[in-house]
Amino acid sequence: MKKTAIIGKVLLAIVSAMLLMSVWGKFFGGEMAVTMYESLNLGKYRVLLGLIELAGIVMLWIPKWRKAGILLITGYLGGAIMAETFMSGAGFRSGITLIVLWVSGCLLDSCGCIGACTCGTSTDCKDCKDGVCQTHA
Numbered sequence: 289m290k291k292t293a294i295i296g297k298v299l300l301a302i303v304s305a306m307l308l309m310s311v312w313g314k315f316f317g318g319e320m321a322v323t324m325y326e327s328l329n330l331g332k333y334r335v336l337l338g339l340i341e342l343a344g345i346v347m348l349w350i351p352k353w354r355k356a357g358i359l360l361i362t363g364y365l366g367g368a369i370m371a372e373t374f375m376s377g378a379g380f381r382s383g384i385t386l387i388v389l390w391v392s393g394c395l396l397d398s399c400g401c402i403g404a405c406t407c408g409t410s411t412d413c414k415d416c417k418d419g420v421c422q423t424h425a
Contacts, residue, residue: 307361311338345357365385365389
C-alpha cells in the first residue's frame with residue numbers, strides 16, 4: 289500500500305471517529321447535542337440527522353461510495369458550520385473536520401492512483417496498479 293493511501297486512511301479514520309462521537313450524542317441524547325438542536329428548533333430531527341451522518345460515515349469506507357459519502361458529509365458539515373457560527377460565532381471545528389475529510393478523499397482515490405498513473409497519460413483506474421500504469425509502462 290502506498291504512503292499516500294495509508295495517510296488517507298488514517299485521516300479518514302480520524303474524521304470518522306469525530307463524526308461517530310457526534311452521532312453518539314445525537315442518538316443517546318448527549319447534553320450538548322440536545323441543547324444545540326433545541327436552540328435551533330431542530331430537536332425533533334436530531335436522530336434523523338444522526339442517521340444521515342452515520343450513512344455518510346459508512347459510505348466513506350466503501351470505495352465505490354466514497355465520493356458520494358464525501359458529498360453527503362460535506363453538505364452535512366456545511367450545515368454544522370452554519371449552526372456553530374450562529375450559536376457561538378465560530379464554526380472552525382466543523383470546518384477543520386471538513387478540510388481533513390477533503391484531504392483524505394484526495395489521498396484515497398478509488399483505485400489507489402492519485403489523479404493519474406505514473407505514465408502521465410492514463411487516468412483510467414483499470415490501467416493503474418499500485419500507482420504504476422500497466423498499459424503504458
